[in-house]
Amino acid sequence: MAEYTKAQLTDMIIGKLQRNFGRTVDEATPNHMFKACALVLRDIMSRRQMETDNQVWEGQKRQVHYLSLEFLMGRSLEKNAYNLGLLDTLKSALEGLGFSASDLFESEPDAGLGNGGLGRLAACYLDSMTTLEIPATGYSICYELGIFKQKIIDGKQVELADNWLGLGDAWLIPKLDETEEVRFGGTVEDHWDSQGHNHPEHVGYTTVLAIPRDMEIAGYKTRHTNTLRLWDAKSPVPVDMSLYSRGEYLKAVEQQAMAEVIAKVLYPDDNHYEGKSLRLKQQYFFVSATVQSIIRQHRAQYGTLRNFHEKHVIQINDTHPTLVIPELMRILLDVEGYSWDDAWYIVTHTVCYTNHTILAEALERWPQSLIETLLPRIWQILKEIARRYQDELQGRYGNDQGKIAHMAIIWGGEVRMANLCVCACQAINGVSALHSDILKRDVFHDAYVANPEKFKNVTNGVDHRRWLSQINPKLDALIRECTGGSKYLLHPEAIKGLEKYKDDQSVLSRLESIKNENKRRFASYVARESGIILNTDALFDVQVKRLHEYKRQLLNVLHIVYLYQQLQDNPNMDFTPQTFLFGAKAAPGYHVAKEIIQLINSLAAQIANDPICKDKLQVVFLENYRVSLAEKLMPASELSEQISTAGKEASGTGNMKFMMNGALTIGTLDGANVEMHQQVGSENIFLFGLTADQVAERKRQGYRSLDYYQQNQALKRVIDQISAGFDDHISYNDLTNRLLFGSGGSMADEYMLLADFDSYCAAHRRALETYADRKRWNQMSLINIARSGIFAADRSIMDYAKNIWHVPTR
Structure with missing residues (x-):
């Protein structure tokens, strides 16, 4: 039974409208009503959080602190109501007040705190x-x-500002009394005492x-509540009124603008010095504030940091x-005045690292000069960590400069x-079995050989309550009927009970x-939003993910x-x-990815305007x-397209969401695939392409894409x-030249699209043959x-919790 009745929830919403917005129900706009509902749920979560x-x-x-530059939370009203067990009650209360619950849920902007899988994973976790x-926080x-x-x-991606806070800030609770100071620039002066200790x-x-x-996070069927702490950046310097009165308005607010830009945009373009500087500021800003906050609370409880790592x-x-x-x-x-060894012991028994990529460009490297200038004391500490680690490496490898250079923290001005993570963290994990093996075998091989106990695997997972039960209620109802209730929502392995119906024609x-x-409902949404009419009699073949060459939208x-x-x-x-169906955002500075988006739109327009494709082939x-x-x-x-070059995708989580919703996968043996x-076995997935080992071997042999062409x-x-090009007369010669000849020093067809093309086409033919056999397709979907x-x-x-954090669970 819900904790609150419809009448109680209705009274709470009306009270919020009156007290916070000075509105009656009749005067309230949908935005007022949304905020009132959000504040009511926020109050419930806040009480539970206390x-x-x-x-x-x-x-x-023992507490877990999960640090991520992204948290792709999506919408919160429906999700929070669902977790609190109040979704049906809230819908009923809203309908009783004359508002459409579905329209209200739809009006909420997505919280713009992430870019892709990394941020969505953090939200699921x-x-x-x-x-x-x-x-956890x-x-x-x-x-x-x-x-x-x-x-x-005109077929091209244009980036517009996404101001989600207009409504989204209803979920946020400012904690001004817990403000922290973060320092940039300046210099470090040494002060030596009589004992020979330096006090910089x-x-x-x-x-x-x-x-x-703070954003409160409700759990499912529990009063336990956690927090997502989001740091906002402000200047402590007030507006310079003397400059303002002289008409120098921009100069008067310069300090505020320089501070606030830190929290303005996720991932500013870093193709220039200013962008790199801002990214580094963002990273230090949020970790410094976070560590200070954790330490402040710890010291208040325990009076010492000696037990911090415990x-x-x-x-x-x-x-x-x-x-x-x-x-x-x-x-x-x-x-705190701790010795280096004592401090290092605490740090190396506190911090853990999840690696999400093997792509060299994504393993961050910062110019030494930038850190020296922006973070002078941090630079000194980094130098000392790097020196001690290099001494350790020289003791381990002697004069093998190749290994030392590969593992060094500071090298070549970077x-x-x-x-640094491999050196300092107590645990390092990949996010799928294949990815973790590649880290051990290749990316961090020498470190793994030296400390194999540090390296773990935790295959990614998704919030199945949101990504199945909440978004697909009729499938949820079928699963409950077949598995004997809602057990699977807290014990996801219980969904296995569905499989005994694989030969039951009524269930299929x-x-x-x-x-x-669901196809018809989605087509109605697309028609409303874009005017495009989807052919719901066609197979819906979907590739949605961040646009990157290794994800192979181009294949x-x-x-x-x-x-x-x-x-x-x-x-x-x-x-x-x-x-x-394609969906993807390209990083603003990633010109090749943006050109692929333009190509997809060129192809979509060409096919839409060609009568021979009507009711047969469509691209959207x-x-x-x-x-x-x-x-x-x-x-x-x-049909779920999971077609990255084998060995490049760390895990993927979209593949899991599609699987839970009954889509079949066409994919390479990459990541969590x-x-x-x-x-599911080979008979319930459409595999194609080279394996990770075969990709590496082809490259060793000297891969020539031109031969395939x-x-x-x-x-x-x-x-x-x-x-x-097509009828729009736009040539995509740059993209095809990259496939055949390479570009800017990179190898031709770096991600082996041409090598996998025939195998990919054959896998599609197998998928279409299976799709024609409705019973077989539905059996595979159910499995x-x-x-x-x-x-x-x-x-x-x-x-x-069991293997890395060592904390108990429910």
Whole structure:
């Protein structure tokens, strides 16, 4: 039974409207009503959060601190109501007040705090940590604009500001009394005492205030509540009124603007010095504020930091928060007065690192000069960590400069953040079995050989309550009927009970009916938003993810052009209708990715305007892909494109969401696809392409993409067509030249699209043959759903809790 009745919730909402907005229900706009509902739920969570804080304090429990530059939270009203067990009650209360609950949920902007899988994973993990009753706090920056809003104009991506805080700030609780100071620039003066100890003093610095704005996180069927702490940046210097009165308005507010830009935008373009400087400021700003905050609370409870590592674990999500290592050292050395060895012991028994990529450009390296200038004391500490580590490496490897150079923290004028993590963190984990093996075998091989106990694997997982039960209610109802209730929501392995119905024609028919209804609902949404009419009789083939060359959206395009040319050759051929759906944002400075988006839109327009494709072939680029769009798309998807070059994708989480919603996967043996294949078997997935080992071997042998082009006439024709362009007369010669000859010193076809093309086309043919056999397709869909429980975030978090954090769970 819900904690609050419809009448109680209605009274609470009316009270909020009156007290906070001076409105009656009749006067309230949808925005007033949204904020009133958000504030009511926020109050409920705040009370529970205070209870949780008291329990953690009294029990002196070990706490997890999850640091991530991204938390892609999506919308919160429906999710919080669901977790609190109030979703049906809230809907009923809103309808009783004359408002449409679905319209209100739809009006909420996505919280723009992330870019892709990294941020969505962090959000899923916060939900699971709370549901599993782990005392945990997430930390990030309260980006004013966050990730950009994507607009497609003349086929090209245009980035617009995404001001999510207009309504989204209803969830945020400012804690001005917990403001921290973060210092940039200046110099360090040494002060030696009579004992020969140095007491460095940081002088001439600029201060930025870090103001916490807390978002409460509700767990499912628990009163335990955690917090996502988002740091806002402000200047402590007031407006210079003398400058203002002289008309020098911009100069008068310069200090404020310089401080506030830190929290303005996620991932500023760093192709120039100013961008690099701002990114480094963002990273230090949020880790410094976070460490100071954790230490302040710890000292208030225990009066000493000697037991800090026993009561806290700091998990850093990728390399962005790595400066937490020297910052924690700084406080222990300079503020607490601990010896180097004592401070280092605490740091190396507190911090853990999750690696999310093997791509060299994503393993962050900062110019030494930038850190020296912006963070002079941090630079001194980094130099000492690097010197001691290099001494250790020389003791281990002697004069093997190759190994020392590869593992060094500071080398060639750069500070290497991943190597700092490997040196200082008590645990290092990859995010799929294949990825973790690559880290051990290749990326961090020497470190693994020296300290194999440090290296772990925790395969990613997704919040199945959100990504199945909440977004696909009819599938949720079917699963509950077949598995005997809602057990799977807290015990995701229980979804396996669905599999015993794989030969039950009534269940399979119902599964197909649910999918078809979801397709129609998604098509209605697309028609409302864009005017595009999707062919719901076609197979919905979907590739949605960040645009990157290794994710190979371009391989998908090559295959679609191949299909189009087949139709041109024989318009009356037997052709299974297919609708290809793309969704992707390209980083603003990533010009190749933006050109691929333009190519997809060129191809979409060409096919839409060609009568021979009508009701047969369709390509649609879904503008501004985001969490709330994914929530509508996943239940409607039938074929999930997970086609990255083997060995490049760390894990992927979209693949898991599609699987849970009954889409079948066409993919390479990359990332978590490997474990999905292990779960469902070769007969329930459409695999293609080179394996990671085969990719490495081809490169060792000297891969020549031009040979594939010259020897495969169908492929040659596809590439020639793309190079020439379509009816819009836009040539994509730059993209085809990258495939055939390379560009800017990079190898031709670096991600082996041409090598995998034939195998990919064959996998598509197998998928279409299966799609024609409705019983077989629906059986495969059911088996994928039934075996998806292992990919729930709850399982991932239990792995972290047991093997890395050493904290109990519910």
